Amino acid sequence: MIQLDETDRHILRELVKDATQSASALGRKLGLSQPATWRRVKRLHDIGVIKGQRLDLDRERLGFGVAVFLGVKLATKGRVSLDDFERAVSAIPEVQSVEHILGVYDYRLRVVARDISDFERVLRRRIMTLPGVGDVEANVVLSEERRPGPI
């Protein structure tokens, strides 16, 4: 398993806050030289600890006032292939994420919409018409936060 030392963890905490920092700016915070910092950052990318970057946007300022988590249960398991459902649901632009889960529901979808009536449109025209869709439970997001995690 991959072992990280305290400096690596510090770098990760910094890059999770702002991935656009230069190696020299980052090095100054850590008391490391620019080349040493660059080598460590490169290693974290190379071994796959950092798998990419994510642009964090304010959805409400962009006009998406509503975010909803939908728990979807398939009605006709076995008859409709999971692949068909997954392919169709992934193609909906308003669906930001699709997770296959084990529990009361089969899938969890995260859906964004401009407002509640726009959400109703997405739900009726796009979600309820998906192949094999059964029970749907909606939970409207009031607040959300991402935590740095155990680093």
Place this chain on the structure above:
Amino acid sequence: MLDDTDRRLLRHYQLAPQLSPSELADRAGVAPATCARRLERMQAQGVILGNRAVIDWQVLGYEVEVSLRAQLDKTQPRAFDEFTAAAREVPEVIEIQTFLGRVDLRLYVIARDMAHYQHIYRTAILRLPHITDIEALMHMARIKSDKGLPI
């Protein structure tokens, strides 16, 4: 507030947050100076909240992902605040969401294996205040993840 050029920039930036400002300008078909100015403005306006590194927890040995759906005792006026404040102290909690719906809250928890998860559940999660009901959903697969907003 945002015009078509802003939206085009965000669309490209969202798809490839690792691009340098000049590469992004090139891809979106705007002059580098225009691109830089617009990004700066959208940051100042709070449309762009950040550009963050994404950690691959599996690479770091976290094999288990659990989504915990909790209901709280709503007769306690401070239940939400006290619960979320306590949940933030658990390092393995990487997302916290509050909802309007049947579920009040969702915690997204990562663990190294089932034994580690059991340990976190018993020693940290069940000690969180004001829980009336809690239910765990195990993640099987991520079919579509963090696709960004349909700007």
